[in-house]
Amino acid sequence: MAAPHPARRRVVSRRRAAASAITVVATVLASALAGLSAGPAFASSHREAPLISGDPPVDNTDVYAFVSPDRPDTVTLIANWYPFEEPNGGPNFYPWATDAHYDINIDNNGDAKADLTYRWNFRTDDRRGNNTFLYNDDPVTSLDDEDLLFRQTYTLSVIDRATGRVTNLVTNGKVAPSNVGPASMPNYRALRDQAITAVPGGKTFAGQADDPFFLDLRIFDLLYGKDLSEVGQDTVAGFNVNTVALQVPKSTLTLGGNPARNPVIGVWSDTERGSITLRTPGAERSLGADVQISRLGNPLVNEVVVPAGLKDRFNSLLPEQDRTVPALVNKVSNPEVPDLVQRFYGIPAPAKPRDDLSEIYLTGITRKSGDRIDLTLNSQLDNADVDPARFAPSEQLRLNTSIPVTARPNRLGVLGGDLQGFPNGRRLADDALDISVQALEGAAVSGIVKALAAGDRVDRNDVPFEAVFPYVALPNSKAVNSSSSAG
Structure with missing residues (x-):
């Protein structure tokens, strides 16, 4: 350690x-x-x-x-x-x-x-x-x-x-x-x-x-x-x-x-x-x-x-220790979810090992990784003053702060053509579940998997987010098991 x-x-x-x-x-x-x-x-x-x-x-x-x-x-x-x-x-x-x-x-x-x-x-x-x-x-x-x-x-x-x-x-x-x-x-x-x-x-x-x-x-x-x-x-x-x-x-x-x-x-x-x-x-x-x-x-x-x-x-x-646990890194490049989707829904799992997922979760999305995602987006490797010899793959949420604020945000973030959204950072309204499932199914390389395009059919928060800091919605006060939970 x-x-x-x-x-x-x-x-x-x-x-x-x-x-x-x-x-x-x-x-x-x-x-x-x-x-x-x-x-x-x-x-x-x-x-x-x-x-x-x-x-x-x-x-x-x-x-x-x-x-x-x-x-x-x-x-x-x-x-x-x-x-x-x-x-x-x-x-x-x-x-x-x-x-x-x-x-x-x-x-x-x-x-x-x-x-x-x-x-x-x-x-x-x-x-x-x-x-x-x-x-x-x-x-x-x-x-x-x-x-x-x-x-x-x-x-x-x-x-x-x-x-x-x-x-x-x-x-x-x-x-x-x-x-x-x-x-x-x-x-x-x-x-x-x-x-x-x-x-x-x-x-x-x-x-x-x-x-x-x-x-x-x-x-x-x-x-x-x-x-x-x-x-x-x-x-x-x-x-x-x-x-x-x-x-x-x-x-x-x-x-x-x-x-x-x-x-x-x-x-x-x-x-x-x-x-x-x-x-x-x-x-x-x-x-x-x-x-x-x-x-x-x-x-x-x-x-x-x-x-x-x-x-x-x-x-x-600590993130610096991620790469010292081969079984953990292996689960990123050989994920379980696509195999389960293939088993239950007959949708073929992408070929392994999954270097596209390693890029999303461990290095940031960059052409310097040499994998199949043809996009330079949010890896510290792309910072002008970073020493590549010191770079260490690790699980982090990475954000390119230079991407302009999107006038019309897409809930699917990068997969929906909105480069300001997840997995480039994460906004409150980004549909993390649908994006993650699509990414696990290879959408960052092959495009949206149409058979799963509807996702979990929960596309937005139950109450609106705020337009100014701290942006999160006010806490609820009504019981979850009441007819209307937001309050």
Whole structure:
């Protein structure tokens, strides 16, 4: 395993220093038990990996990266956690974990290491004590309203790997609370807007939002019932997620601060926690060295590309380690889904190995890869100042920030002739499920597979996205099992 780069080195807090004796014992135990999978391991996306259900607050669901449509000199990064938040899930609702690091990483030179890491750390101010079970004890009209009894704040820092410098961008950011409902929060939009905080050249947001992913997850029932009869139901409609969003100038993210020469960046999110969870009656805390427990770049990779036996391991890998796991790389070039489609629907699977998928998921789309996709689009290899000898294939969501904002976006992104869409970054309205299935069926080389052109028949989100930052829709407040879930 490669040694952790400087951005992964952590400063031990005073609280952990005070518990140093316990930490030493815990670390020794962690080393002894590592090969036995003792304790929970974690995975990302919508509950697709075996052990994630034990800790949903740190479960990555989706990552988005796109040139901001209303501020085209900037890039917007969005990462979501905590899948399937039922709006009526009180009285505790859906807080961010306070013992975890929530990260968005940027690789602009193609070495599969984070050149920049944007990190959110959350704190809780719970004023309920022994007085009430209520999240709020009267209508809440502002984030400072004394009737809001459960509050969270955050620090947003950026770690620069080249210098090792850690810079705080926000020190006391206010989190938009869970949407309790219209009686408790009659103007939730005002609360959401108050949670938007300025950063140099842009802004950031942390809080609850409607889950922007839209798809029919009955793909897992033998690929939509073996006859495409099980389609048309948006599985995540009405559910919420916890969201962080960041909008910064292109020059902040690109290599050398020069988006004209080096427009391509790689993006992924992760969550880190202490290696040991110490539980005592009525309390728990994390101890030991921070370890990565969840990771997400391209959508659906861990769900439908990575086999079950590697899902938890994938979430522990840094991108620079991807190529050291041959079984993982093999599943990209020899995917299972086309074989299943051939088995159930008689559509011939493309010939293997699939260098087109290796390009989409591991290198970025570029003619320099020498494969069958005749397009130069979003590989760091195409940045003018990248050293090809240092380039390392790895699973990342890659974005060419120089592609102009599309006047009429196509939900199928690149496959629909819209080069600003997924897999060139990912916009909120990109139909990730249909694009991914078509890509797995070889559409990037041979064109749209007409027999599967209708996809899952879920072509847009159940509620409209916003036209301005943070772009995600307001969180739902009606129960998912009601006649109308959006609210």
